[in-house]
Amino acid sequence: MKTASRHQPSRYHPVLVSLHWLMAVLILAALAVGFFVLAAMENADPRKIAVLRWHMAGGMLILALMIIRLVVRLLAARPAPANRLAPIVHYGFYLLVVVMAGTGFATALAAGLPEIVFAGSGAPLPKSFAAYPTFQAHFWLATLLAGFIVLHVGAALYHHLVQRDGLLRRMGFGRRVPGALTRAATIHRSAS
Numbered sequence: 001m002k003t004a005s006r007h008q009p010s011r012y013h014p015v016l017v018s019l020h021w022l023m024a025v026l027i028l029a030a031l032a033v034g035f036f037v038l039a040a041m042e043n044a045d046p047r048k049i050a051v052l053r054w055h056m057a058g059g060m061l062i063l064a065l066m067i068i069r070l071v072v073r074l075l076a077a078r079p080a081p082a083n084r085l086a087p088i089v090h091y092g093f094y095l096l097v098v099v100m101a102g103t104g105f106a107t108a109l110a111a112g113l114p115e116i117v118f119a120g121s122g123a124p125l126p127k128s129f130a131a132y133p134t135f136q137a138h139f140w141l142a143t144l145l146a147g148f149i150v151l152h153v154g155a156a157l158y159h160h161l162v163q164r165d166g167l168l169r170r171m172g173f174g175r176r177v178p179g180a181l182t183r184a185a186t187i188h189r190s191a192s
């Protein structure tokens with residue numbers, strides 16, 4: 001039996017909870033804008049610059065929030081992992097989001113987008129982004145990130161609806177008491 005339960009609260013820190021849900025919306029929006037709007041638009045389309053402005057600014061905001069979130073996560077106590085796969089997926093999210101923003105930023109720099117998109121230089125966008133290796137990485141990492149999200153949401157709903165262990169409540173607001181709120185955390189602790 002661990003004495004660490006005092007350090008393993010029933011829920012995530014409220015700052016992490018707020019950031020989790022805000023960032024879930026922002027990341028899903030960045031993916032949707034990328035796959036369904038940007039990818040479907042010719043670079044010659046004059047409306048593309050405005051969409052890129054939102055995508056690039058939103059992406060940098062996501063990066064800044066993710067770094068704040070990582071610092072809070074390292075400082076604040078959090079519930080015990082529900083299983084062995086969960087920490088891999090959770091840290092995978094941090095890594096993927098940072099590398100996504102990095103490859104997006106690198107593509108923007110290589111293609112001279114800051115001047116075109118934010119400074120209104122009037123220069124045209126490059127014919128296509130496909131020739132930039134950083135863009136290829138951006139695309140494949142976005143696909144991987146979408147896969148991680150499907151896995152993560154599927155696992156959260158499986159715990160909540162099938163196992164009925166109340167896992168979703170760990171990512172909700174409420175009193176943070178020491179020890180397990182969910183059956184998943186109890187199982188983890190008694191197994192270790």
Ligand code: HEM
Binds near residue numbers: 039101105113135
């Ligand atoms: C976590 C944050 C981000 C996500 C999830 C994301 C996602 C995506 C996706 C799904 C695409 C479409 C890929 C395709 O063409 O199929 C895309 C395109 C692009 N992204 Fe991002 N992105 C993010 C951050 C950024 C940042 C920070 C920048 C630049 C500062 C950026 C710049 C671009 C550019 C230049 C494109 C090419 C537009 C095109 O498809 O024609 N992205 N992004």
Ligand code: HEM
Binds near residue numbers: 012016028079086
């Ligand atoms: C873009 C979408 C999402 C991302 C990037 C994401 C990322 C994360 C990360 C990194 C954690 C670990 C805690 C932390 O470090 O803050 C986490 C926990 C959690 N997420 Fe998400 N999440 C997303 C969407 C969702 C959605 C839509 C749901 C609801 C169905 C959900 C439910 C949960 C739950 C219940 C936990 C706690 C799991 C546990 O304690 O093991 N997430 N999420």
